[in-house]
Amino acid sequence: MPELAICTRGLRKTYRTRRGRRIVAVQGLDLDVPVGGVHGFLGPNGSGKTTSIRMLLGLVRADAGSMTVFGRPVPVRLPEVVGRIGAIVESPKFFPAFSGRKNLELLAEAIGAPRSRVGEVLEQTSLGDRGRDRFRTYSLGMKQRLAIAATLLKEPDLLIFDEPTNGLDPAGIREIRETMRGLGDQGRTVLVSSHILAEVEQVADTVSIIGHGRLLASGSVAEVIGGGTAATVKVAVDNHEAAARILTAAGMTVRPDGRYLLVDGAEHPADVTRRLAHQELYVSELIPVRAGLESVFLELTAEEGL
Numbered sequence: 612m613p614e615l616a617i618c619t620r621g622l623r624k625t626y627r628t629r630r631g632r633r634i635v636a637v638q639g640l641d642l643d644v645p646v647g648g649v650h651g652f653l654g655p656n657g658s659g660k661t662t663s664i665r666m667l668l669g670l671v672r673a674d675a676g677s678m679t680v681f682g683r684p685v686p687v688r689l690p691e692v693v694g695r696i697g698a699i700v701e702s703p704k705f706f707p708a709f710s711g712r713k714n715l716e717l718l719a720e721a722i723g724a725p726r727s728r729v730g731e732v733l734e735q736t737s738l739g740d741r742g743r744d745r746f747r748t749y750s751l752g753m754k755q756r757l758a759i760a761a762t763l764l765k766e767p768d769l770l771i772f773d774e775p776t777n778g779l780d781p782a783g784i785r786e787i788r789e790t791m792r793g794l795g796d797q798g799r800t801v802l803v804s805s806h807i808l809a810e811v812e813q814v815a816d817t818v819s820i821i822g823h824g825r826l827l828a829s830g831s832v833a834e835v836i837g838g839g840t841a842a843t844v845k846v847a848v849d850n851h852e853a854a855a856r857i858l859t860a861a862g863m864t865v866r867p868d869g870r871y872l873l874v875d876g877a878e879h880p881a882d883v884t885r886r887l888a889h890q891e892l893y894v895s896e897l898i899p900v901r902a903g904l905e906s907v908f909l910e911l912t913a914e915e916g917l
């Protein structure tokens with residue numbers, strides 16, 4: 612069992628609206644985030660990601676369940692680990708008229724971090740050459756990177772980012788992604804929530820997919836995407852009927868897909884070609900279909916009726 616940065620069991624939270632309506636935001640969440648690397652916390656809007664993160668940080672009280680951060684039960688022993696956590700849950704407030712560097716210097720002083728850290732965190736978030744410009748002149752992506760820089764001042768082992776790329780353009784998204792990847796490569800643990808799966812797929816080592824406040828799937832990106840099933844391939848072959856018969860007899864699942872056959876369950880794409888060739892059916896095209904996290908996600912959430 613790898614060491615866990617975050618572990619939750621049976622976590623629950625129900626909100627009550629002013630009109631007395633009950634909203635079950637998190638209903639029995641079991642989340643395991645291994646130490647080191649980037650962990651994507653994925654789910655559609657309203658699936659309970661923010662509520663879960665807020666519970667972990669002691670900002671919202673859980674109704675039931677247990678949580679640990681680096682093995683310490685939270686919120687009871689949160690003070691022991693809070694110094695190891697950096698989080699951006701809401702946009703932090705910076706002074707618009709001060710430079711990014713000045714803002715960080717003030718913050719470093721307030722939290723007792725050495726001033727020398729400021730230059731380092733500006734470099735780490737690729738803001739080194741813009742550090743002396745006023746915050747108000749920053750693009751949205753730079754503002755978000757300054758927020759990440761602020762969380763890095765105290766050298767946290769665990770970083771928690773709730774939808775850090777919301778509202779950013781593709782260049783801004785790429786910069787945040789590279790910053791997160793860099794932190795993961797340094798051995799820090801990054802928990803990043805998102806409803807945009809393709810984005811996280813490129814940066815995460817492991818993922819958890821949630822829907823309606825419950826865990827639907829988790830594991831390495833490859834495991835979740837693969838879902839434990841063998842390869843899916845698209846094949847072009849003259850005689851669909853004969854090909855389908857041969858492949859089905861070999862235990863594969865075959866569906867028509869335009870001028871192709873979509874074949875599931877082959878241990879290796881070459882199995883498809885080999886089995887057909889044995890029967891003198893020759894494949895003119897064979898395209899491995901890699902299921903993206905997006906399609907896995909849609910499948911999982913559709914099963915749950917989300």
Ligand SMILES: Nc1ncnc2c1ncn2[C@@H]1O[C@H](COP(=O)(O)OP(=O)(O)OP(=O)(O)O)[C@@H](O)[C@H]1O
Pocket residue numbers: 626627628634635636654655656657658659660661662663806
């Ligand atoms: N303070 C609150 N009072 C009442 N209901 C709330 C409150 N905060 C969240 N909710 C509801 O709880 C559910 C889960 O919300 P939450 O923000 O945790 O989900 P999320 O996965 O982070 O979604 P998003 O990606 O939209 O932020 C939603 O139905 C939301 O409307």
